Amino acid sequence: MALPRLLIGLIVATVVVLGLHRAGVWGVRHPPEPYPPTPAALATARAAQEAAAREAAAREEAERLAAIAQRAETPEVLPPGHGREETFGYCTPCHSTAVIRRSRLSREQWDELMDWMSEKHGMNPLEGEMREVIVDYLAGAFPPAQPAGGRHGGNPFLTD
Ligand code: HEC
Incomplete structure (x- = not known):
């Protein structure tokens, strides 16, 4: 009768230890290393940046033209x-x-x-x-x- 109890005790202890480990309480968990950005990702980011810059420039130009139109005489x-x-x-x-x-x-x-x-x-x-x-x-x-x-x-x- 003592052996099954011992077995059950061991299983419970293992489950608890594994659970604690998983939850990060037991042992040190390292965050996964991020992958370096791929050339495609870099190109996409650069394109987005350029599009934003173009948009800002267009907005500035529109504001400049609107200011000129306001100054136009009647x-x-x-x-x-x-x-x-x-x-x-x-x-x-x-x-x-x-x-x-x-x-x-x-x-x-x-x-x-x-x-x-x-x-x-x-x-x-x-x-x-x-x-x-x-x-x-x-x-x-x-x-x-x-x-x-x-x-x-x-x-x-x-x-x-
Ligand atoms: C074909 C172009 C032209 C037209 C049209 C014109 N002007 Fe001028 N005017 C000029 C130029 C060029 C000057 C001298 C440069 C400047 O002062 O901008 C001038 C200067 C003037 C000056 C300043 C004079 C000074 O003491 O310095 C007055 C006032 C003036 N114009 C009034 C008029 C009036 C009023 C009319 C409409 C009847 C008229 N202009 C139409 C070209 C023109």
């Missing part, structure tokens, strides 16, 4: 008035409205400028009714600056 950058659309259409093929908006001239000077623009810069000569409309608009929207020393003693930040 007639509304000029003060409202009769002749604004004509002026914008006639005057912006060569330069922005900035050169116009920073000028403060009398009607006579604007009129002379039209000839100067044609003679010196190749603008199509502005004639007839169109010239009247545009010069009237320019003279009204960009008159000569008020002489200094007015109501506010020439303070340029106070306009009335």
Whole structure:
């Protein structure tokens, strides 16, 4: 009767020892060595990296173009008035409205400028009714600056 009991005891002890070993409690378990990446895996990773870089560059370019489109001028950058659309259409093929908006001239000077623009810069000569409309608009929207020393003693930040 003692032998079977001994056998059972041995089996139980073996199972317990194997179980503990398996659970990592018994003995040291080494993590499996990772395989070095294969050339194919390296190529895939590189391709993914390049695709991400291309995507980022495309996004940057799209943002740059959107910013330019936002800066593009429309007639509304000029003060409202009769002749604004004509002026914008006639005057912006060569330069922005900035050169116009920073000028403060009398009607006579604007009129002379039209000839100067044609003679010196190749603008199509502005004639007839169109010239009247545009010069009237320019003279009204960009008159000569008020002489200094007015109501506010020439303070340029106070306009009335
Ligand atoms: C054919 C091209 C062209 C057209 C069209 C044109 N301009 Fe110009 N304009 C120029 C050039 C070139 C200059 C000189 C370079 C610069 O200042 O950018 C200039 C300069 C100017 C200046 C600055 C003058 C200064 O004192 O320096 C004003 C103001 C101006 N233009 C107004 C106008 C107006 C208003 C119109 C429409 C009636 C017009 N331009 C149409 C080519 C043109």
